[in-house]
Amino acid sequence: MDNRLIEAFFTAYPLTSISLYLIMIIGTVCFFRLSKDERKNIHYWLPFLILSFTFCYENLGNYTNYNYEFKKSVNEYLGNFKYPKFNLWLYNVATRQIGTVLYLLLIKSWTKASKKKYINWMIIVFIVTVCLLQFSGVEPIYLSQPIIFALGANMILVAVAFYFIDLITDPFYLAKKPLKLVSFWLMTSILFSITLSYISSVTLMYLYEVNPILGQGLQQIQIVMKIISLGVLTLVIASPFLPRLFDKELSYESY
């Protein structure tokens, strides 16, 4: 096998690549061991979709690092002639745009009907704003998109806050121990991952210029938080097999 290929897919970012492959294997095995009804439940298929989607775009990211010509041609197609080595377009679309919508949908599936409509509106506003900012050229797709990231991150934080409001007001949640709820751990991991990614992405460019070691350290935190979040998503999929660890949760689908 080509050494560059191995480097791009395995050794360049071993922490991300190997962890992601492991999580994806465990997640897939757990998902296909779920019953047919459970597989149709949004609480299980949406985490699996996010996991699969992350796996796909991370590997596509690895491939762009292997196939420079491909990356360059996409950059040129998008109008980026200045930075042909950048693959920010991929991460902008995958994490900051589609990823945000997917996480909002995931949080929405765990909230009460009264709050679902607010999250629906947030998704619509987010999509419209992204289209406006991107197509008007305010935030080109091939460069860092701080406004879109900040907007998405804030919306996710507000949606997580909705879940926590349900946690302290809903009679179902009041009858349960929060530490035994997989949704609680999922929301907590999203909360930490978004908050720490926020500060990391805001300061990353600056730190790489003045203190690259600290910049790398901060990015490592972001990577670790991302892996933890994906791990918790796998735990959500595996939760029916861990009845001693997690209580059965309420499905708001019928609301």
Place this chain on the structure above:
Amino acid sequence: MNPTEDQIYVIIFSTLFLGGLMSTFVVAMVFIHRQRQAQNKQKLDQIKLEHEKTLLNIENEIQQETLTHIGRELHDNIGQLLSLAKLNFGSIKEHKREEGKEILNLVIKEVRGLSKQLNLDWVESISINEFIAQQLARIESTGFCQTTLHADVELDDLPKDQKLVLIRVIQESLNNAIKHASPEKIEIRIMENKREKQILITDNGKGFDSSQKSTGSGMFNLKKRMETVGGEFNLTSAVGKGTEIKLILPN
């Protein structure tokens, strides 16, 4: 310390601060959850206690009503029958003594029937439809007014608490109609749809202005009792236009 170092420290502290803030938020949520959980448990215990108390009161009232009914029966019916039997046994005529024996058999039958009503086991065995039919037959036998029962459904699989509450509320609604409305006709309808069971009690009596707040606690108690079993009590009435009571139980 140069400005660049300052900015790096700001970034480090901001990261730590945000991390700390999020941790505090999650821990605070868990604590608030625990506090509310304890309050909720206390509230649920109180509701449960109130529910049990209501059911106990209802059982007592039904027993009281039954005792009054038995007392009335002993005085008006069995007492009369025994007096008649005594007269017949005192007669020298053979056929009168035979009649006395028949009356005595009737008394034994009546007493057996009454004794069954002394405990609340009859509540378990009777359906709401049967209970309503009995109550209406009793009212009609007094010649007080005409009664009709239309039942689209047989309410025979209700839990005991719902049954007790319904029995008491129906009993009380009929008593109120007889006492206060002087109707010529009382009609009861039993219906069911996908969402709920309904019992409609209507009379063509005097009626009253139901928009005015009642000073008594009767209606309030009936409403409250229906609510303890998850049901509803709706009353509509107008002067001269009779009264309609709708009892709703969710399915």
